[in-house]
Amino acid sequence: MPFDGIVTAAVVHELNTLLSDGRIDKVYQPDPQDIVLSVHRGKDKYKVLLSANSSDARIQLMSQTPPNPPQPPSFCMLLRKHIHGARIRQVIQIDSERIVEFHLDSFNELGYPVTKKLIVEIMGKHSNITLVNDENGRILDAIKKISFDVNRYRQLLPGMPYVYPPKQEKTSVYELEKEAFEEAIKGSPSRVRKALVNSVMGFSTFFAISLCSQARVDDDAPCSSLSTGEIDRMWRVFCNYVQSMREGEYTPTVWLNDEKAPVDFHCFDRRDYSAVYEARRFDSVGEAEEYYYRQKRTTNTLRQRSSDLERVLKNALDKLYLKKSKLAEDLLRAENADEFRLKGELLFANLHLLRPGQSSAQLEDYYSGKPVDIALDPRLSPSENAQKYYKKYNKLKTAQVQKDIQLKETEKEIEYLEATAQLLENAEEFSDISQIRSELISGGYIRRKNTGPRQKPAVTPPHEYRTSEGFRILAGRNNVQNDQLTLKTASGKDLWFHTKDIPGTHVILFTEGKTPSDRSLAEAAAIAAYYSKGKMSDNVPVDYCLVKYVRKPNGAKPGMVIFDHNRTLYVNPALPPENAEKSSEE
Secondary structure, three states: OOOOHHHHHHHHHHHHHHHOOOEEEEEEEEEOOEEEEEEEEOOEEEEEEEEOOOOOOEEEEEOOOOOOOOOOOHHHHHHHHHHOOOEEEEEEEOOOOOEEEEEEEEEOOOOOEEEEEEEEEOOHHHOEEEEEEOOOOEEEEEOOOEOOOOOOOOOEOOOOEOOOOOOOOOEEOOOOOHHHHHHHHHOOOOEHHHHHHHHEEOOOHHHHHHHHHHOOOOOOOEHHHOOHHHHHHHHHHHHHHHHHHHHOOOOOEEEEOOOOOEEEEEOOOOHHHHOOOEEEEOOOHHHHHHHHHHHHHHHHHHHHHHHHHHHHHHHHHHHHHHHHHHHHHHHHHHOOHHHHHHHHHHHHHOHHHOOOOOOEEEEEOOOOOOEEEEEOOOOOOHHHHHHHHHHHHHHHHHHHHHHHHHHHHHHHHHHHHHHHHHHHHHOOOHHHHHHHHHHHHHOOOOOOOOOOOOOOOOOOOOEEEEOOOOOEEEEOOOHHHHHHHHHHHOOOOOEEEEEOOOOOOOEEEEOOOOOOOHHHHHHHHHHHHHOOOOOOOOOEEEEEEEHHHEEOOOOOOOOOOEEOOOEEEEEOOOOOOOOOOOOEEO
16 A cells, blocks of 8 residues: 555645645535545645545545535535635644644634544545544544444544544654664564564555665565664664655655556655656655556556457457468368379379279379379279369369468458557557447447447547657557558658567658658657567567558558568667667668
């Protein structure tokens, strides 16, 4: 879970900076366990998400308001009654735990000033949002009501006194002394990272590993194996972190995998993560949070929406692979057609030596001089047996031509569907999936549903990049867009790129009458490799040529072209400005 006590401290610091003395002018409850506060401070407006969702509990600044239900839930109505128009005096974190309090000043029905606390507990499945009357400490309501049957220690019900979650035997990061730190490490029978999590309030396993990495200490080593020097390094790194937290100096970072899906985020960089994943830095914790959760939600939703298309493509490809295998076997058998022709010729040439009723004959091959054993049907005359062999020969020769045509058509269809499957894997927007779905419907791979008037899918523009020298590059998102780019948008003097014998997309480098350098060619080729099935490989071969040498055969499927006058670059897949400059040309 990325939202630990350290991230909570960073969020609270940012909220205090932006929201102190701000006024709550709207309250929303878009989901059963989420609250959104609209805060007006001076000329600025902010939206704050308070989430008690068990999987993604957090406090997050938002740039957009999510859609709301037509009828606000009862907890939302209560908040509007009590905190609408309230002024945020301060936002505080309890110790270094994941408990945040919004201290609010407002007025009651009689116009007298009152203070309330909106308390957010970010604790996984036990997360909650509670409104408390600060004067008597009693609960006004909670987004999740907790009765005695569920928790005997603390009940979160209207009218009950608010009780904080039980304290763990841990020390706040702000109060931990060096002696206690050393004692916690030396006296623990656990591994180093577990000892840190068990001793320091607000530490997650993620942050404990980060601290050890920064201190060059093996986080999986037994605490008893650590030297005094290693513990001293850990303490110095810990002090640096605490100092940064006190001064509000953070490095919000989101880590992305090769598919650009978010892996994790934190308010501090993690050296070992940044060495493996792509690290994207942000100016504020709120921006990092919003990007992480939005990308995480979008990635999951994209995969769900494309799952049926993936099944369609997989089933179609499995059938085509089987068809290709059978056609290849038929062609292999057809290669033996000359054997039947030879036997027919030998039978006709030696009819005078054959007798009716024979089941076999051994005749001399007048080409090689060797004897040939020929099986005969005793029910047929020698002439009829010869004709039978000629018929087999003619049938196989005809089949060879037809099977060869079918095999080539099957290979082209496999190439098309493999390219489509790769484009679906590259999809980054819902419109990308919609366009691919529309293409598969037009191709007859998916049955069109009669659900009212047909609507054209939203069109997402191609991926656009600039080389380090300023040349414009476009990469198609689907096969139809590939045709548009190559055959209509690009001019004959622009350059076309595509991975060699690997499913991928069309990439166009617009030359604008100039001659691109080898560096620009390598950067364009790296983009083509990045949007291909060879994305995870090194030294991916990419063919390129002038657009005027790219042609679309009659009747070819979308995105399928032929080309000549091409050369090949070997590059590592990447997007500018990160693509490798290493390349070799054939």
